[in-house]
């Protein structure tokens with residue numbers, strides 16, 4: 001019997017045993033993963049939340065990571081009833097006697113203790129065998145321990161599609177199958193239905209063609225109900241907006257026609273979202289300003305270079321108090337930027353409805369002002385323009401104008417007439433970006449910091 005077949009979690013003892021093999025390896029490996037949210041704090045606590053052996057040597061795990069004295073980013077309860085202070089991650093681990101060279105990049109390490117002692121542990125999403133196994137499970141809906149594989153019965157997914165793991169800088173991990181489908185495997189797991197399954201499904205129900213619709217998905221029931229992955233059609237000839245914008249900048253071209261169409265596409269998605277989900281009342285500006293100020297102060301505690309700008313930014317938020325109310329709150333994308341839009345056949349498509357990864361699921365699934373998305377995209381034109389030296393403020397200004405004009409042409413309001421609201425939301429987004437870059441890509445920090453300086457000192 002292969003050694004890995006002994007790993008069934010028949011008791012807490014087996015689970016504890018498995019962590020004897022894995023804890024040291026994961027403590028080293030997790031913080032090096034782009035999708036790991038707790039990079040700025042040491043992992044002090046690691047526990048197994050659930051485990052299912054999908055096939056010999058291929059383990060599906062949910063692990064708990066705890067950090068010292070911090071409230072958890074998503075409030076996953078610590079095992080054993082300790083106060084919430086950590087996160088839950090989904091891992092697909094492979095275990096082999098020896099790792100073939102083609103899987104070198106997937107290496108997590110060699111276990112020295114516990115039931116896996118002497119075996120090599122690796123990220124099984126790199127392994128075509130495990131990736132094919134996942135697709136087969138999705139093609140034949142059913143149950144595997146706490147895992148539930150489900151599918152839209154009207155879509156046929158052929159067998160034998162060759163998998164490849166996307167190399168993109170991502171918050172999750174994605175497998176592309178035969179350039180026909182893409183499976184997003186969520187990494188940080190929160191209780192509830194992931195909006196990246198819920199929203200595209202609901203938009204497809206509205207006949208909105210701007211968003212690839214889910215064709216299959218999998219979820220868990222243990223230790224809580226949560227979505228784990230979503231399969232969608234893959235747009236093989238698509239380029240993302242970020243790549244296209246940088247291409248235009250490098251060639252000295254404008255991007256206004258594309259930006260205008262992107263504004264129209266955004267408005268169409270907002271209209272479809274407003275039909276598919278309940279629309280809230282207008283957000284009260286005073287509450288919005290208070291929430292934004294709170295986020296600013298929290299970010300400045302983590303990123304000291306923000307501190308000198310706090311008084312100026314507070315003023316931007318206070319200005320909201322004298323603004324007219326904005327459009328009604330509704331479900332929005334929540335993290336809209338040029339990397340979240342794909343262009344294929346001269347049309348824009350919108351992907352990744354998860355929202356800003358560091359917000360709680362309940363916040364991301366609530367209603368918010370659509371101005372949040374518009375501000376996200378306006379910031380993205382600025383990010384792109386800052387990739388050139390000398391930077392190209394005029395290029396960004398023209399894109400921003402065209403984007404808002406396109407939005408206004410489809411929606412029943414014009415973002416350009418909501419200057420104070422836009423400025424506050426752009427500032428809030430730039431504060432988020434400072435925190436995001438400080439945690440994930442410190443080299444990029446000057447990009448949002450330049451906007452912070454402009455918004456705080458020169459007033460937008």
Ligand SMILES: Nc1ncnc2c1ncn2[C@@H]1O[C@H](COP(=O)(O)OP(=O)(O)O)[C@@H](O)[C@H]1O
Pocket residue numbers: 166168169170171172173174182184212232233234235236238240339340342351352354
């Ligand atoms: N339906 C799709 N068709 C083609 N490419 C896609 C599709 N969905 C995602 N991608 C590619 O995968 C990348 C990551 O997808 P995304 O949903 O943004 O993942 P994450 O949440 O991990 O950042 C995108 O930037 C895009 O290049």
Ligand SMILES: O=P(O)(O)O[C@H]1O[C@H](CO)[C@@H](O[C@H]2O[C@H](CO)[C@@H](O)[C@H](O)[C@H]2O)[C@H](O)[C@H]1O
Pocket residue numbers: 169170171242335337338339340352356357376379380381383384433436
């Ligand atoms: O796409 P994700 O859901 O992973 O979003 C996160 O990462 C983005 C970077 O990959 C980050 O976006 C920031 O950088 C982009 C350029 O790489 C730029 O286009 C965006 O405007 C800027 O916000 C995003 O904030 C983060 O949530």
